[in-house]
Amino acid sequence: MVVTGHTSSGGPAAPQGSQHKPASIRDVAQAAGVSYQTVSRVINDHPNVKEETRRRVEEAIESLGFRRNATAFALASGVTKTVTVLTSNTVLYGYAATLQGLEEAARAAGYSVGVRVLTPEDDLDRTIATAAAAGGGLVVIGFDRLGAAALDRVPSNVPCAAAVEAPPPGRTPPRPAVWVDDRTAARAATEYLLGLGHPTVHYVAIPASTGSRRSAAPRAEGWRQALIAAGVTPPPPTGKGWDAQAGYDAGRKLAGDPDVTAILCGNDDLALGVLRALHHAGRSVPGDVSVIGFDDAPHSQFITPALTTVRLDFQGLGRSAFGLLRGQLESDYQPPEPTLVGPQLVRRESTGSREA
Amino acid sequence: MVVTGHTSSGGPAAPQGSQHKPASIRDVAQAAGVSYQTVSRVINDHPNVKEETRRRVEEAIESLGFRRNATAFALASGVTKTVTVLTSNTVLYGYAATLQGLEEAARAAGYSVGVRVLTPEDDLDRTIATAAAAGGGLVVIGFDRLGAAALDRVPSNVPCAAAVEAPPPGRTPPRPAVWVDDRTAARAATEYLLGLGHPTVHYVAIPASTGSRRSAAPRAEGWRQALIAAGVTPPPPTGKGWDAQAGYDAGRKLAGDPDVTAILCGNDDLALGVLRALHHAGRSVPGDVSVIGFDDAPHSQFITPALTTVRLDFQGLGRSAFGLLRGQLESDYQPPEPTLVGPQLVRRESTGSREA
DNA sequence: GCGAGGATTGTGAGCGGTCACAACACGGCC
DNA sequence: GGCCGTGTTGTGACCGCTCACAATCCTCGC
Known part of the structure; x- marks a missing residue:
């Protein structure tokens, strides 16, 4: 089935009703019988404008449909x-x-x-x-x-x-x-998995944002720290990409290894791919393997099994x-301390205790 | 687990190395020993500029790091x-x-x-x-x-x-x-379902874009036409929303009705929700019910069952x-005929023949 | 050797606003 | 009544660029 897209030109070639160019500050000034500067004062509401003058100008603005030209404003004011x-x-x-x-x-x-x-x-x-x-x-x-x-x-x-x-x-x-402090979040997620009885946790990574610096990727780092703190040697992380396909590819390899029982993923798309790969390999989630994602994308709670993930604001x-x-x-604007909701582990159906 | 977000102010309060304001056309003119208009000609590559002058100006532009001010350009040129x-x-x-x-x-x-x-x-x-x-x-x-x-x-x-x-x-x-001609696409999707042996097809709608006009929503219309052409009375469409939650809500009702065996959804998110509702109701897909989505969102092929859907460009x-x-x-730009890839029914795992 | 005509270049004005400052009005004070 | 301060308004210049047009330079043909 191939059906093509369509276009419509929008009626007879643009008779363009009111092609007047928009009113300028000087047009308004003339209509109100004042100088352009006075108009400028009104639109910037400067204090020193006589009430009646202001009213006249405002009427003129209204009737001419004046709007301050953003480009000119930017140029003049910087x-x-x-x-x-x-x-x-x-x-x-x-x-x-x-x-x-x-x-x-x-x-x-x-x-x-x-x-x-x-x-x-x-x-x-x-x-x-x-x-x-x-x-x-x-x-x-x-x-x-x-x-x-x-x-x-x-x-x-x-x-x-x-x-x-x-x-x-x-x-x-x-x-x-x-x-956001996703290092801590990743660590907590990993600890959660460990606490569930899984001997180790595998990690499917998102691509790093920095060069090959060792200290880079915070999610990987948090995962690693949790494992090390638990006395477990971190298995090599896998994954090369952001999307579900990358997750699927990584998941296939992991699914083949019966020792893999817990997988942390760098984002929900990867987790989705991993889930799929696990399904194809006949390994049940969370029965055989637990999976945690990252981000809490809107659809993550509706897939089956609903994805346990880390919600990020x-x-x-x-x-x-x-x-x-x-x-x-703006020199006089003091940015508020950022009020992010902290990362939060959302437990759903894709994680469960290790049935040893 | 609650971990807060962080900010960094970016080092000591902005010593701002090179705070020079950017070079203007006149600065360049002076540096090159020509008038500002000549510079303007060079940057707009007008034909009548002597080769050597052009070169001099270009050098000045290079050495001053000149870039034409977009705001001023917009104002002057319109x-x-x-x-x-x-x-x-x-x-x-x-x-x-x-x-x-x-x-x-x-x-x-x-x-x-x-x-x-x-x-x-x-x-x-x-x-x-x-x-x-x-x-x-x-x-x-x-x-x-x-x-x-x-x-x-x-x-x-x-x-x-x-x-x-x-x-x-x-x-x-x-x-x-x-x-895109999604009316035809919806019709084809519905016919596909009918062809699979389903006695009727239910529709979970996306909100309409127009008022309460009868002729509105093309997807609904295509679905309706297909049913009518097949001599089936269209059941009332359900759904009120765009997201998976709306799909889930609609899906719950549909799942309760054993006569429902085929569902077309206005988009993939709705379909995801429907799938979830079906799952909760213990009805298998595609065993008991077939589901088709619309849009082919990237993750649709990775959910389980992989979603049959209509891909839209x-x-x-x-x-x-x-x-x-x-x-x-641009008066001299003639837009090409739109070359959209037509809607395409992507058959995956969420649809199957009616096992009568 | 000189004028025509094209190539090159420069000047003035203006886009639609802003700013700085000057000019004018008014009332109160001595 | 003259002076001052404040409130109100207008004028000029300018933001950085473009346009239109004028001025200058060449080069060519006769």
Whole structure:
């Protein structure tokens, strides 16, 4: 079945009813019988405007349907209420949710938000420069390698904040940033599994956001720490990718090993793939194997078995990142301490005690 | 387990290395010993500039790190290479994927993209005016009521294109728009189910994008037509929502009725919820009941049973919508005929013949 | 050797706002 | 009545770029 898409041109070629160009501040001034500066005062509500004058101007504004030209305002004032989000992905749950939270906060503050997707193909510096040229500030989503690289290259004179996977180890971060403590969360999840009686926990990793630094990926790190603290040698992590396919691939290998009874996954998509692989291999969840995801994507509670996972407050992350940026843009704005809901282990059906 | 989020301020309070304000066209002119207009000519590559002059100017541009100020350019030229997407959602798969396709096309064409989320709370007209004030054009994602309403209210003098659920019945649409023929797709999916031997097919609907118009929702319409053509009286559609929870709620009711053996869902999330409800009711899929989704979200093939669904080319939809807008913005750009991949029924594990 | 005409370059104005400052009005004070 | 301070309004310049047009330079043909 192939049915093609359709287009409609939108009626007869654009007779365009009212093609008047929009009223300017001077048009309003003329209509109200005042100078353009007075109009400017009214729209910025300066205190010193006689009440009656103000009323006249406001009427003129109303009747002409005047709206201040954002471009001209930006040029003259140097203020651009704009955030551009740099991200390598817009569809994956973590990214999309962060973006959503950010957009909401930005909208509430009267900012408009732009999105610019990062790809390995195009020149990072050029991309950043273009985004920065829009005025306003940047928020970089640095969950992955590409985003982290972009963050490193933002020129120091452009306002910028970031949502990252983890703080850069040791050195003070180059930029204001927010993150959730998923190292601790991963550790707790692993301990939970251990507490259930599983002799060890295997880890299906998401790609690291930093180079090959040892101390990198916090989720992996938390998992490792928990195992070591329990006196267990961490098995080699697997996984190479973000999506369910990658999870499936990793899961196939793990499923073949009868000693594998507990698997922690770097995100819910991976977990979904793992679940699938386990199913194909005839191993039951949670009977034979327990699986934990990460992120708590909306559908995770509806799959069968419902996925035990770590809920992360991506929306809050996006909101906070915006606040951090706003703090740089508006001198009199003091960003609130980020109030993220902490990571939370959501126990559902994919985990169970080891029936030894 | 509650672990809080973290922030880092980004080192000592912004010593801001090179706080020079960026070079302007006149700075470059001075450095190159020419007039600012010549610089303007170079950056717009006008033909009549002596080769040697051009070279000198280019060197000056390079050494000063000049980049044309986008705001000033927009103000002076009246050209804003900007698309603002109006959408009520950014996370649901159909929306996110459309946005993704659009962003990609826009980026390739040198446009920057803005996103503005529509909510029932804030004033539609004001929102639209704000978005339009950014210059550039609008693309409205009109899959739902809110989006469709927004589309209707975009003033006729602002360039705008739309991705919609279906063409407005009868009357020529107010705006250039793209859509996929999901009516036909729904019909084919229903016929497939009927062909499998199911006496009837139940439908779990997504919320309609138009008012209470009879001819509205194309997916529902296709389903209805297929049933009627087969001489079956369509059972009342259920469902009120977009997400898995809504699917689950609808699914519970359906699961209780032993006569229900085939269910078509308005999207994959609903299908997921339905699957879950069926599972809870102890009815097997596809043994007892067959389920078909709509959209083919990335995870649908990894759930168990893998979901039979209708794949829709949202990315193509986004790309085409952008093309349509671009056609209005650039007089010499002729948008290509949209080349969407047609809807396609992807048969997986959630459907099977009726074992009568 | 000189004028025509195209190639090159420069000047002025303006996009639609803002800022800084000057000008004018008014009332109260001595 | 003159002076001052405050409230109110208007003028000029400018943000960084584009447009339209004028000015200058060449090169060519006769």
